[in-house]
Amino acid sequence: MKHHVADRMRGISSFYVMELLQRAKELERQGRDIVHMEIGEPDFATPPLVLEAGNRFLSKGEVKYTAAAGLPELRSAVAEYYRTQYGVSLDPRRVFITPGASGAFLLAFAASLNPGERVLMADPCYPCNDNFVRLFDAGTHFVPVGADTAYQLNAELIRRHWRPGCKGALIASPSNPTGTLVCAADLQAAVAAVSALGGCFYSDEIYHGLVYGDPAASALQFSDQVFVINSFSKFFGMTGWRVGWLVVPEDFVDAVEKLAQNIFIATPTHSQYAALASFDPENMAELNRRRDEFAARRDFLYDSLLRLGFKIACKPHGAFYIYADCSAFCDDSFEFAKSLLETEGVAVTPGKDFGAHRANYHIRFAYTASIDRMAAALTRLERFICR
Amino acid sequence: MKHHVADRMRGISSFYVMELLQRAKELERQGRDIVHMEIGEPDFATPPLVLEAGNRFLSKGEVKYTAAAGLPELRSAVAEYYRTQYGVSLDPRRVFITPGASGAFLLAFAASLNPGERVLMADPCYPCNDNFVRLFDAGTHFVPVGADTAYQLNAELIRRHWRPGCKGALIASPSNPTGTLVCAADLQAAVAAVSALGGCFYSDEIYHGLVYGDPAASALQFSDQVFVINSFSKFFGMTGWRVGWLVVPEDFVDAVEKLAQNIFIATPTHSQYAALASFDPENMAELNRRRDEFAARRDFLYDSLLRLGFKIACKPHGAFYIYADCSAFCDDSFEFAKSLLETEGVAVTPGKDFGAHRANYHIRFAYTASIDRMAAALTRLERFICR
Numbered sequence A, B: 001m002k003h004h005v006a007d008r009m010r011g012i013s014s015f016y017v018m019e020l021l022q023r024a025k026e027l028e029r030q031g032r033d034i035v036h037m038e039i040g041e042p043d044f045a046t047p048p049l050v051l052e053a054g055n056r057f058l059s060k061g062e063v064k065y066t067a068a069a070g071l072p073e074l075r076s077a078v079a080e081y082y083r084t085q086y087g088v089s090l091d092p093r094r095v096f097i098t099p100g101a102s103g104a105f106l107l108a109f110a111a112s113l114n115p116g117e118r119v120l121m122a123d124p125c126y127p128c129n130d131n132f133v134r135l136f137d138a139g140t141h142f143v144p145v146g147a148d149t150a151y152q153l154n155a156e157l158i159r160r161h162w163r164p165g166c167k168g169a170l171i172a173s174p175s176n177p178t179g180t181l182v183c184a185a186d187l188q189a190a191v192a193a194v195s196a197l198g199g200c201f202y203s204d205e206i207y208h209g210l211v212y213g214d215p216a217a218s219a220l221q222f223s224d225q226v227f228v229i230n231s232f233s234k235f236f237g238m239t240g241w242r243v244g245w246l247v248v249p250e251d252f253v254d255a256v257e258k259l260a261q262n263i264f265i266a267t268p269t270h271s272q273y274a275a276l277a278s279f280d281p282e283n284m285a286e287l288n289r290r291r292d293e294f295a296a297r298r299d300f301l302y303d304s305l306l307r308l309g310f311k312i313a314c315k316p317h318g319a320f321y322i323y324a325d326c327s328a329f330c331d332d333s334f335e336f337a338k339s340l341l342e343t344e345g346v347a348v349t350p351g352k353d354f355g356a357h358r359a360n361y362h363i364r365f366a367y368t369a370s371i372d373r374m375a376a377a378l379t380r381l382e383r384f385i386c387r
């Protein structure tokens, strides 16, 4: 019955890191100690105030569907967050609560992409992006990026790569896998460039808050015609709760509302009530302490990798990733990663999960492990590359 | 910027009942008492054991992403449920835990439908079905059904309506909005007919368990080449938790796994741990008590509606809906519903939310309110139709 699988599935790939993850688990079952530096998920537990809010809500037992667009009070709280964080005033009607940023991508692309249309994205980037676009039989036009543009698209690249059939451009700042940011002026110019071309601008801001220096700018500061994808997963530490949000241009409100009704019914209710506690000042203080811990880890890992001979062309200022050039040690980073896992029990993500451009010379290290654990990993890594 | 909205959105509609729901809320804010018989959601709270399991899991605070396909223990528990309930042996690898049946539909259709292909469905049926199909630029071939086939597709209708470009057929038994079942023999014949035509069979079994008579048969009893969509929302009473499942043919396991990784990352973790308690015998006993309460409501509502002059051509044996012919009172059931809400404060769902076939002569009553509340509604309804 192979012929039943839809054609789009041929283009949708799973992640190479899954193979490593599975092997890592096997090794752990055999009693091996594995340091996980492949995981794109904070190692912290759910923040205490959020957990309490979740428990308080559950104690009532009434876990019914919410409105498709989300709890009105959560939509308002998100809108208010844009006012305090970015000085942007935002009608809560434009805010949709979704099952993670993943749900936000689903809505944004379903509402805006026709089959055959293309979206410009940086290579390397978050691998699900391209697969979301393929879900709707649209495609990605990958733009190879390097350290000269901080591994990001910019206005000039967008104009140069724009072709008939292009529908928009996606920027994630800070980026997964590179942790690099687009500065406010460049983001503004990119938004303007896409607008001048008549396209949609998709801004993945899921790593906002996890920034080690000046805070990141939101695309909403420069236009109300953008799609902004965000989530309670990363900075807010709520991965498994599956709650995020999407901000849409006014003209998309009705379409996205219909879609949300049909494809989600609603986002998990208890997760939405828990997320409401995220904006409490006491919780924000806790999240900022965690951010400072990530900053310390970033410094530690960055210095250590450089010392070992990895090249990091662009110091990352956000997210929890370092995208390191390992060309001094190998010309196939996937083989490198597999061998590192087998011999030393350190799990990392191969570049080819994020694109094709010089992917074989890159490894993504996630600093979602403590400095102690990373120190152990780095000792092993040193032994591995000096073997 | 209207031109940005994707073409598929033109065909995706929101629900007429939303207008009624909004008006009902307005009236409630004004102090009016509204009886809600429009809501497709059990009025019971989350079952106590499930709630406890959820709370127990949350107390640890570690709400991380699970594997994309779901918790292995929950997949196994679902597989085991097929053994005990239906005598079907099922490899847990074929079970995917999803954000509700909604998530299951998303995976099943994304993995199997190409743009332009069509799926046969009964008219009337659950309105999201057609919109899910449209999401992937495929279409629905609606087959008008009536009391002669218990408002269901059968093998003969499937063969008669099959056209080039048809990719499969969808049956929901018990059905929303009619509450009617397909008997085991007819389901087997329908599965065989679709298989002979080389198509995919999609079986929406979300109302299994809520059956007032002989239990419903699962399509998995007749073939391992079917897609079975199910959920913890209805019988298990977990709507707002957003957890359900999809069973796929072996040949789809890899494709669906890739999709789940990309579009969901995972189903809410706390919801999956809570759902694990669903299969506990003590919980099943509680759910069966609730089912008996629904059966009593069904009898009460059925008898009352007939007494008032509604026609119910086919006594419903499942779900929590009665699809009543109101042609004795009106020829536009949407207007009837709006007027009933305004004058008497009773909310019901108009037939046209479920299709086009004689939709203007039908109303869906949900017995998701207590018998006392329904008695009040019926007094008002009687006054309304005798006015």
Ligand SMILES: Cc1ncc(COP(=O)(O)O)c(C=O)c1O
Binding pocket: A040, A099, A100, A101, A102, A103, A126, A172, A175, A176, A204, A206, A230, A231, A232, A233, A239, A243, A244, B264, B265
């Ligand atoms: C860049 C980026 N965008 C979106 C997501 C989706 O996250 P979630 O659906 O948990 O919000 C991720 C998760 O790793 C990510 O790295």
Ligand SMILES: Cc1ncc(COP(=O)(O)O)c(C=O)c1O
Binding pocket: A264, A265, B040, B099, B100, B101, B102, B103, B126, B172, B175, B176, B204, B206, B230, B231, B232, B233, B239, B243, B244
């Ligand atoms: C027939 C049918 N299928 C699927 C669903 C989706 O439910 P959920 O996503 O909550 O599991 C519903 C909800 O009303 C339904 O009536």
